Amino acid sequence: MGFNGSIPGAARLHLVDGVALLRPEEQVFTAMLTGFANQQLARNLARTTVEGRENAVKAFTAYIGVPVAAARGAAIRQQLLDMPAPVVADALGYHHKTTTRLRNETGGTWSRYAAGDHGRSPIGWAPKKTGES
Structure with a gap:
């Protein structure tokens, strides 16, 4: 029985190559609120409490006019x-x-960055020992 990558209350974002979101900002904001709600529900808070907090975040966002x-x-x-x-x-x-x-x-x-596995050393390379220049 190992870890399957699922954490209770965690938000998931599923992206598929070649598929664009129709309203990305709105959909990402909605996904964020869903994750926020799930985290609170995982703490056994009442649904009415969670909904009230969601509504407060939505109202605040609308009030301050966050683009x-x-x-x-x-x-x-x-x-x-x-x-x-x-x-x-x-x-x-x-x-x-x-x-x-x-x-x-x-x-x-960050114009020069070698993507890939940096956890292993190149073949034939050894770190300097203490005292070497």
Whole structure:
């Protein structure tokens, strides 16, 4: 009986290659609220409490006029300033060409990054021992 990758209350995002979301900002926001609700329900909170909190988040978002698309784009661009484009692409389910283009637009400095398994050493390479230069 091993871990199957499912965590109670965790939100899941299923992306399929070649299929575009019709309203990505709205659908991502809805998925976020669903995950938020599931986390609270996993803590055995009453459904009415969870619904009240969901409604509060929706009302606050509408009140402050958060442009979901702009906020999402700004968040991705900020991540590209902090991490290499291939890492952001893998983490968020974007195509690496999209994140590379966005990185170039934002002026990110991660222009050289070797994607792949960095947990193993190249053949014939050995780390320096203490005291070596």
